[in-house]
Amino acid sequence: MTAEPASPTVPFGDHVARAHARGSLVVQPRMGMSRPDRMRAGLRATRGAAASTVGTITVDSYTRTGDTAAARRAVARGLALNGYPITVHQPAVTRQVLRGIADDGFPVQVRHGSARPEEIVAALLAAGLDATEGGPVSYCLPYSRVPLNVAVAAWERGCALLAEAQRTGARPHLETFGGCMMGQLCPPGLLIALSVLEALFFRQHGLRSVSLSYAQQANARQDEESVIALSRLAAALLPDVQWHIVVYAHMGMYPLTPGGARLLLREAARLAVRTGAARLIVKTTAEAHRIPTVAENVTALETAASAAGAASRASSARASAPPPVGSRPVEALPAGSPTAGSPAAEAPDTGIHAEASALIDAVLDLDPDIGRALVTAFARGYLDVPFCLHPDNAGRTRSGLDADGRLYWSAAGAMPLPARPERGSPPILGSDGLMAALSYVQRTFDRRARTESARHPRDPRITQTTDRGEHQT
Amino acid sequence: MELGKAERVGLDVVVSTMASDAHTWNLVFLQLLLEELGHRVTNLGACVPDTELVAECRRLAPDLIVLSSVNGHGFIDAQRVIPGLRACPELLRTRVVIGGKLGITGTDDGSVARTLRAAGFDEVFEEHASADELRSFVRALSAAVPV
Numbered sequence: 001m002t003a004e005p006a007s008p009t010v011p012f013g014d015h016v017a018r019a020h021a022r023g024s025l026v027v028q029p030r031m032g033m034s035r036p037d038r039m040r041a042g043l044r045a046t047r048g049a050a051a052s053t054v055g056t057i058t059v060d061s062y063t064r065t066g067d068t069a070a071a072r073r074a075v076a077r078g079l080a081l082n083g084y085p086i087t088v089h090q091p092a093v094t095r096q097v098l099r100g101i102a103d104d105g106f107p108v109q110v111r112h113g114s115a116r117p118e119e120i121v122a123a124l125l126a127a128g129l130d131a132t133e134g135g136p137v138s139y140c141l142p143y144s145r146v147p148l149n150v151a152v153a154a155w156e157r158g159c160a161l162l163a164e165a166q167r168t169g170a171r172p173h174l175e176t177f178g179g180c181m182m183g184q185l186c187p188p189g190l191l192i193a194l195s196v197l198e199a200l201f202f203r204q205h206g207l208r209s210v211s212l213s214y215a216q217q218a219n220a221r222q223d224e225e226s227v228i229a230l231s232r233l234a235a236a237l238l239p240d241v242q243w244h245i246v247v248y249a250h251m252g253m254y255p256l257t258p259g260g261a262r263l264l265l266r267e268a269a270r271l272a273v274r275t276g277a278a279r280l281i282v283k284t285t286a287e288a289h290r291i292p293t294v295a296e297n298v299t300a301l302e303t304a305a306s307a308a309g310a311a312s313r314a315s316s317a318r319a320s321a322p323p324p325v326g327s328r329p330v331e332a333l334p335a336g337s338p339t340a341g342s343p344a345a346e347a348p349d350t351g352i353h354a355e356a357s358a359l360i361d362a363v364l365d366l367d368p369d370i371g372r373a374l375v376t377a378f379a380r381g382y383l384d385v386p387f388c389l390h391p392d393n394a395g396r397t398r399s400g401l402d403a404d405g406r407l408y409w410s411a412a413g414a415m416p417l418p419a420r421p422e423r424g425s426p427p428i429l430g431s432d433g434l435m436a437a438l439s440y441v442q443r444t445f446d447r448r449a450r451t452e453s454a455r456h457p458r459d460p461r462i463t464q465t466t467d468r469g470e471h472q473t
Numbered sequence: 474m475e476l477g478k479a480e481r482v483g484l485d486v487v488v489s490t491m492a493s494d495a496h497t498w499n500l501v502f503l504q505l506l507l508e509e510l511g512h513r514v515t516n517l518g519a520c521v522p523d524t525e526l527v528a529e530c531r532r533l534a535p536d537l538i539v540l541s542s543v544n545g546h547g548f549i550d551a552q553r554v555i556p557g558l559r560a561c562p563e564l565l566r567t568r569v570v571i572g573g574k575l576g577i578t579g580t581d582d583g584s585v586a587r588t589l590r591a592a593g594f595d596e597v598f599e600e601h602a603s604a605d606e607l608r609s610f611v612r613a614l615s616a617a618v619p620v
Contacts, residue, residue, distance in 0.1 A: 080577060081546070145520055290574075387501050431503075434502055438502075
C-alpha cells in the first residue's frame with residue numbers, strides 16, 4: 001500500500017531537536033485508548049499540558065501481536081482495550097483523531113511493541129503519521145515468541161516502508177527500544193549496546209532520523225554514566241543521521257505510593273537533564289496499580305517538566321557559561337547531540353562505555369549486514385539477555401543488584417565483556433530473591449517518600465495522596 | 474521448610490501467559506516459586522497462542538496449569554482460552570488456575586473471579602493475592618494428587 005504524501009507537520013526529530021536547543025526537555029506519555037474519541041481527547045490533553053510535549057498513540061496488545069481479528073471483535077463488542085487498534089480503525093478515522101492536533105506542530109509517535117511491525121507501520125503512514133519505535137531485538141526477544149531471524153526480516157520491511165515515505169517528503173523517525181530490554185535487571189552495558197545496534201540497523205535500512213532509548217534502572221550514578229556512554233557511542237557511530245537520546249522513567253515495579261512515584265519520576269527527569277538527553281517517557285502515580293487516566297498522565301508530564309526545569313536552572317547556575325538557548329539555527333546543531341544540551345553529569349567511569357563498546361564491536365565484526373550480525377550474535381551468546389525466556393536467547397547470563405542498586409553481571413555467559421572486578425558476585429537467588437530485586441526501586445522510593453513526608457509534613461508535592469482525575473472506564 | 478512426601482515427588486506444572494501478553498517477569502517468578510516447592514515446570518514464555526497452549530498442555534499432560542497475565546486483557550483472553558483447554562478430554566479435570574492483573578481498571582467487585590471460575594478455572598488469584606495463597610493451593614493439590 002502507498003502512503004499519502006506526508007502532511008505538513010513538523011518532523012518528530014526536528015521538533016525534539018528544537019526543544020532541546022531551547023533547553024526544554026520534551027516529555028511524552030504512554031497512552032492508548034480503543035475509542036477514537038477518547039484517543040483524541042488524550043492527545044489534546046497531552047498537547048495542552050504545561051510542558052514541552054509530544055503525543056503518543058499506544059497500540060493495544062491484540063494489534064501488537066498481529067491478532068487484528070481479536071481487536072476487531074473487542075471493538076465490535078465495545079470492550080475497552082489497553083490501546084488504540086490502529087489497524088482496525090480506518091485511516092480516515094485515525095486522521096480524524098489527529099485532525100487539528102498532529103498537523104499543527106504537535107508530533108505524535110505510535111508505540112506498539114510488535115515483533116512484526118509492517119501492518120502497524122503501513123497503518124500509521126496511511127494515517128499521515130511517521131514516527132514510531134521498537135526494534136528487531138527489543139520487540140522480539142522479551143515480548144514475543146517470533147524467531148529472531150523472522151523479526152529481523154519483518155523489521156527490515158518495516159524500516160523500508162518508513163524509508164520509502166522519505167521520498168514523498170516525510171521525515172520518518174524511529175526510536176530504538178533496545179535500551180529498555182526487560183524493563184529492569186539488565187545491566188546497562190548490554191542495554192546501551194542493543195540501543196546502538198538497533199539504531200545502526202535502522203540507519204542501514206534507510207532511516208535518517210532516530211532516537212536511542214535508555215530506561216532508568218536502580219542507581220542514579222550508574223544511570224548517568226550509562227546515558228553519557230550511550231551519547232558518546234551514538235555520536236561516534238551515527239555521524240550522518242539526526243539522533244537524540246530518550247530516557248524512560250523506570251519500567252520495572254513502580255512505587256506504590258504517589259509520593260514515591262513522583263520522586264522516581266523527578267529523578268528520571270534530572271537524569272535526562274544532567275546527561276543531555278532530549279526526551280523523557282514519563283510514568284504516573286497510578287503505574288503500580290492500573291493503566292493511568294489522561295489526567296494522571298498530564299500531571300506526570302507537568303511534574304517531569306517542572307523537575308527538568310529546576311535541574312536545568314541548577315545546572316546552568318553551576319556552569320560558568322550560559323546554556324545554549326536556541327540562538328543557533330537548528331540546522332547548525334548536530335541534532336540531539338549532547339553538546340546541544342549541557343550535560344552536567346560527572347559520573348565516574350566504572351567501565352560501562354567499555355562494556356557496551358566491546359559488545360557492539362563484537363557484533364559488528366560478525367557480518368556487515370547488521371540484522372544477520374544480530375541473529376548470529378544471539379546464536380553464539382555474544383548477546384545474551386538475563387532472565388529472557390525467548391528460545392533464541394542463550395540464557396546463560398545472570399545479573400545481580402548490589403546494596404546501592406547498581407546492576408552487575410553475576411554470570412556473563414559467552415558475552416565478550418572486558419574483565420570487571422565484580423564478576424562472580426552473587427546472582428539473584430530464588431523467587432524471594434527475584435522479588436526483592438524486582439521491587440528494589442519500588443521499596444526504595446516508597447521509603448524515601450515516607451522519610452521526606454515525615455521531614456516536610458506540609459509539602460504538598462510529597463504528601464499529596466491523590467492526583468486529580470477519575471479512573472478511565 | 475519441611476516438605477511433605479508428595480511434594481518431594483513433585484507435580485508437573487505448565488506456566489504460561491496468553492496470546493496477547495508479552496510480560497514475562499511474572500512467569501519467571503512463578504517458575505522459581507514452583508520449582509522451590511519441588512515441582513517440575515515447563516515455562517511457555519510470552520504471547521502463547523491458544524492453539525500452542527492447548528497443544529503443549531495435551532502433550533505434557535501436566536498436573537497443574539498456571540496461567541498468568543498482567544497486560545489488562547487477561548479477563549477477556551482467559552474466557553476464550555479455558556473452553557479450549559476443557560474441550561480436550563485429557564485436560565477436562567486438570568487443575569487450571571489463573572492470576573495477575575486481569576483487567577485494565579484495577580478495580581473489581583469479585584465478578585472477574587466468579588466469571589472465570591464459572592468458565593472452568595479451579596482458582597483465580599487476583600492482583601491482591603499473595604504468593605503464599607498460590608503456595609498453599611499448590612501444597613494442597615500436591616498432597617491430594619496420587620503419585
